[in-house]
Amino acid sequence: MPNPGVPSATVGRLVTYLRLLTELEEEGTRTTSSDELATRAHVSAFQVRKDLAYFGRFGTRGAGYTVATLRRELRRILGLTRPWTVAIVGMGRLGQALADYPNFDLYDFRLRAAFDADPAKAGLHAGGLVIEPIEALADRVAELGVDMAFLTVPASSAQVAADALVAAGVRGILNFAPAVLDVPETVHVEPIDFLAGLKRLAYQMVRPGDDDAAVG
Amino acid sequence: MPNPGVPSATVGRLVTYLRLLTELEEEGTRTTSSDELATRAHVSAFQVRKDLAYFGRFGTRGAGYTVATLRRELRRILGLTRPWTVAIVGMGRLGQALADYPNFDLYDFRLRAAFDADPAKAGLHAGGLVIEPIEALADRVAELGVDMAFLTVPASSAQVAADALVAAGVRGILNFAPAVLDVPETVHVEPIDFLAGLKRLAYQMVRPGDDDAAVG
Numbered sequence: 001m002p003n004p005g006v007p008s009a010t011v012g013r014l015v016t017y018l019r020l021l022t023e024l025e026e027e028g029t030r031t032t033s034s035d036e037l038a039t040r041a042h043v044s045a046f047q048v049r050k051d052l053a054y055f056g057r058f059g060t061r062g063a064g065y066t067v068a069t070l071r072r073e074l075r076r077i078l079g080l081t082r083p084w085t086v087a088i089v090g091m092g093r094l095g096q097a098l099a100d101y102p103n104f105d106l107y108d109f110r111l112r113a114a115f116d117a118d119p120a121k122a123g124l125h126a127g128g129l130v131i132e133p134i135e136a137l138a139d140r141v142a143e144l145g146v147d148m149a150f151l152t153v154p155a156s157s158a159q160v161a162a163d164a165l166v167a168a169g170v171r172g173i174l175n176f177a178p179a180v181l182d183v184p185e186t187v188h189v190e191p192i193d194f195l196a197g198l199k200r201l202a203y204q205m206v207r208p209g210d211d212d213a214a215v216g
Numbered sequence: 217m218p219n220p221g222v223p224s225a226t227v228g229r230l231v232t233y234l235r236l237l238t239e240l241e242e243e244g245t246r247t248t249s250s251d252e253l254a255t256r257a258h259v260s261a262f263q264v265r266k267d268l269a270y271f272g273r274f275g276t277r278g279a280g281y282t283v284a285t286l287r288r289e290l291r292r293i294l295g296l297t298r299p300w301t302v303a304i305v306g307m308g309r310l311g312q313a314l315a316d317y318p319n320f321d322l323y324d325f326r327l328r329a330a331f332d333a334d335p336a337k338a339g340l341h342a343g344g345l346v347i348e349p350i351e352a353l354a355d356r357v358a359e360l361g362v363d364m365a366f367l368t369v370p371a372s373s374a375q376v377a378a379d380a381l382v383a384a385g386v387r388g389i390l391n392f393a394p395a396v397l398d399v400p401e402t403v404h405v406e407p408i409d410f411l412a413g414l415k416r417l418a419y420q421m422v423r424p425g426d427d428d429a430a431v432g
Contacts (some may be wrong), residue, residue, distance in 0.1 A: 011419050015412045079422030097309035109414050122375040172417040189277050190413050196231045197406050201388040203227050206295030206405040
């Protein structure tokens, strides 16, 4: 069901709704409403209903949503009904922070490998991983079936590292380097740029009310 | 000039265009075009013109854009004509990685303070900063005129830390904790959630062509 009109802001909010539904389920809550989700996500109830409407009809008028059902539907929509195998490329402090980051496994993201171009780092431990030399990347990606990678190398090395990942068969890259990556159309790149985050924040601060509501 | 219709994806792309214009200027390029910016940003030329059109008319039909002028205009639009003072709250590995992150100063973001709730960390060095106890936050934020903060504490501490920042007068938070923050309307929160990044990536991988083009 490709849906060419879905804005990226909607996808971001669906991810938030899914986290909120998981929290509700852990709290033992069985049913919820667009009002409750909206309050917790800091958006309007209209926005919640509009975001969900891209993907069909959920819930019952007056009765709201069954938490377990809506959570399952959102997992399906977001492609989270299968586990994804993840690697880190670039084991500086940021790569190490990601290796230590809790909870990836809870959400079916399996962090399985970490690579660095510095031979001195090979063999060191980071989180539950042992750092491997970058030369091992192609073989290990194939062996482990790595689907996506955190790219945490300096901007000057980002394209070379991305090329190696793409050649090895990785189809998704979470790019922390402040560089636009040149990848084939079949490979997806999601940028996470701290400096860009500060700039978006500066924009909001000088132009309050100007931007879409960010979901925190 | 508040512009209530500007999508957050446009703001994200303006940040990318600004980085590309800075690169062009460093390369000694004097003029550019929506085609060139589009190619470098991996979006369509129509998208570039549409994004800029929210803020007025730039460039000359046939002659394109003067790099220096468009760069100055984008800096103005994005609120980057003044320096912003930034602090880090939470000096785990991620906070330390941010303290080490290069180039904030190049873009007029001045990283000036780092706080942690663990008394054992007070006095330790991270990047060019000395870690301060969280109890010093209110006084130091006022003294330094901190405008925005990286919030890199665990999700369970995020709201308490955000409350302290807001009470101290910070108006912008780049939130790395996977938690929705409850802040007054005058405070802006920009979420950076690695897990959400992976989920957006998974969504793109199961539904190619579905999402807005991400700018890398």
